[in-house]
Amino acid sequence: MTDAPLLEVSDLVAGYGRKEVLHGVGLRVDAGEIVTLMGHNGAGKTTTIRSILGAVRPRAGTVRITGRDTTRRPVRRAVAAGAAMIPSERFVFPDLSVHDNLLLGAANAPSGTDTAERLATVRDLFPILEDRAKQPAGSMSGGQQRMVSLGMALMACPKLLLLDEPSLGLAPSVVETIFGRLRSLADHEDLGILLLEQNIKQALQITDRAYVMRSGQIILEEPAAKMRQRPNFWDLF
Numbered sequence: 001m002t003d004a005p006l007l008e009v010s011d012l013v014a015g016y017g018r019k020e021v022l023h024g025v026g027l028r029v030d031a032g033e034i035v036t037l038m039g040h041n042g043a044g045k046t047t048t049i050r051s052i053l054g055a056v057r058p059r060a061g062t063v064r065i066t067g068r069d070t071t072r073r074p075v076r077r078a079v080a081a082g083a084a085m086i087p088s089e090r091f092v093f094p095d096l097s098v099h100d101n102l103l104l105g106a107a108n109a110p111s112g113t114d115t116a117e118r119l120a121t122v123r124d125l126f127p128i129l130e131d132r133a134k135q136p137a138g139s140m141s142g143g144q145q146r147m148v149s150l151g152m153a154l155m156a157c158p159k160l161l162l163l164d165e166p167s168l169g170l171a172p173s174v175v176e177t178i179f180g181r182l183r184s185l186a187d188h189e190d191l192g193i194l195l196l197e198q199n200i201k202q203a204l205q206i207t208d209r210a211y212v213m214r215s216g217q218i219i220l221e222e223p224a225a226k227m228r229q230r231p232n233f234w235d236l237f
């Protein structure tokens with residue numbers, strides 16, 4: 001199964017109650033690749049990653065993570081296959097220290113993981129997590145909390161990271177730092193990343209391939225290098 005894509009989604013149909021939101025979505029993410037899924041509000045981007053993780057139960061289609069069929073399986077199956085999701089809301093345990101937040105993230109790591117070694121790797125990536133290790137996570141700035149939630153997810157040594165709007169509410173310089181770290185994780189850890197972003201201009205700087213979604217369907221797939229040449233990519237939506 002080594003040649004299987006890290007994430008392979010085919011003909012995915014999903015929704016809420018009687019409402020069908022995804023009408024046959026297909027996409028792929030390879031190891032070491034950053035793929036951005038873009039589209040207007042309500043296009044179905046968040047529903048897509050929730051369905052990939054198993055938080056929304058697909059009505060049809062398949063989801064394969066590291067070659068394993070996780071369709072309609074509990075979220076823990078997707079996590080066991082190597083997936084981690086960071087939701088758009090700032091997700092940290094506010095009263096716990098930064099250090100304890102990271103240790104909670106380690107609970108999902110594969111057995112045999114050296115927690116101390118992993119902690120050192122994550123702190124190398126985001127030195128602020130070491131500088132502020134004892135501080136309650138809730139007392140940090142928005143950008144720093146975003147780094148804590150990324151650090152928590154990375155403690156689990158994921159192979160596939162699903163990120164919902166990591167730039168939301170952050171200054172462009174902080175976004176640049178976080179995006180730079182994502183690029184280096186893809187390049188050096190072979191992490192595959194599916195990124196949902198409204199901040200298209202900055203996202204395209206680190207993206208390999210992009211999909212455009214409209215009304216629950218993928219309407220375009222393009223290498224980011226080509227999309228960056230478009231005089232106005234907002235016209236695509």
Ligand SMILES: Nc1ncnc2c1ncn2[C@@H]1O[C@H](COP(=O)(O)OP(=O)(O)OP(=O)(O)O)[C@@H](O)[C@H]1O
Pocket residue numbers: 016019021039040041042043044045046047048
């Ligand atoms: N829990 C829910 N119950 C019912 N409908 C929902 C639910 N979550 C999302 N929807 C609907 O599904 C559609 C797609 O929403 P989704 O959040 O996937 O879009 P999106 O592309 O991520 O947009 P946004 O960036 O605004 O979150 C929208 O019409 C939305 O109102």
